[in-house]
Amino acid sequence: MTSYVSLLVFVLAVTLPDLVFCWEGKVVGVSDGDTIKVMFKGRAEKVRLFGVDCPEQDQDFGSKAKQFTSNMVYGKVVEVEPVDRDQYGRILAWVTVDGKSLNRELLRSGMAWWYRSYAGKDLELRQLEREARQSRVGLWSHPDPVPPWKFRRHRMDESRSNTWLPVNRSFAIESPAPDCQLIGL
Numbered sequence: 001m002t003s004y005v006s007l008l009v010f011v012l013a014v015t016l017p018d019l020v021f022c023w024e025g026k027v028v029g030v031s032d033g034d035t036i037k038v039m040f041k042g043r044a045e046k047v048r049l050f051g052v053d054c055p056e057q058d059q060d061f062g063s064k065a066k067q068f069t070s071n072m073v074y075g076k077v078v079e080v081e082p083v084d085r086d087q088y089g090r091i092l093a094w095v096t097v098d099g100k101s102l103n104r105e106l107l108r109s110g111m112a113w114w115y116r117s118y119a120g121k122d123l124e125l126r127q128l129e130r131e132a133r134q135s136r137v138g139l140w141s142h143p144d145p146v147p148p149w150k151f152r153r154h155r156m157d158e159s160r161s162n163t164w165l166p167v168n169r170s171f172a173i174e175s176p177a178p179d180c181q182l183i184g185l
Contacts, residue, residue: 023079110140
């Protein structure tokens with residue numbers, strides 16, 4: 001039994017080293033309000049903040065959320081506490097700088113939504129969003145802010161409707177041009 005446990009620990013330590021412990025690294029990039037690049041083992045790892053969803057860049061408060069994140073962590077050494085990886089291979093994590101959680105500070109300042117789909121059981125995040133809403137800070141100063149997941153879905157639906165569709169060639173021509181010969185119709 002002990003050899004089985006030892007083997008399991010070894011496999012986890014080798015295959016998921018960035019998810020089994022906290023690590024520190026310098027922030028070398030800020031993609032948007034909830035995604036940063038942190039140095040880890042000599043390379044920049046994309047880290048997606050767990051439990052929060054910031055507005056998209058071309059959405060109200062998207063630039064402000066990115067600037068908030070930049071001001072808080074860019075060029076600084078942060079602690080990364082991995083939770084999982086997302087479908088894009090980014091590390092989902094809690095990020096702490098100078099004793100403050102970036103994830104929680106984004107919510108507290110009204111720069112993000114509590115991401116219920118992924119952190120629905122985190123009552124502290126829910127409370128931080130609720131307090132920001134009540135105080136009307138950040139994006140909550142607008143009467144009806146659009147959550148980023150709805151914004152992304154709408155943008156995807158729009159791009160699908162603008163895609164090129166093949167021409168249906170089974171139509172009937174009622175009156176062809178005088179010099180046109182209809183062949184094979």
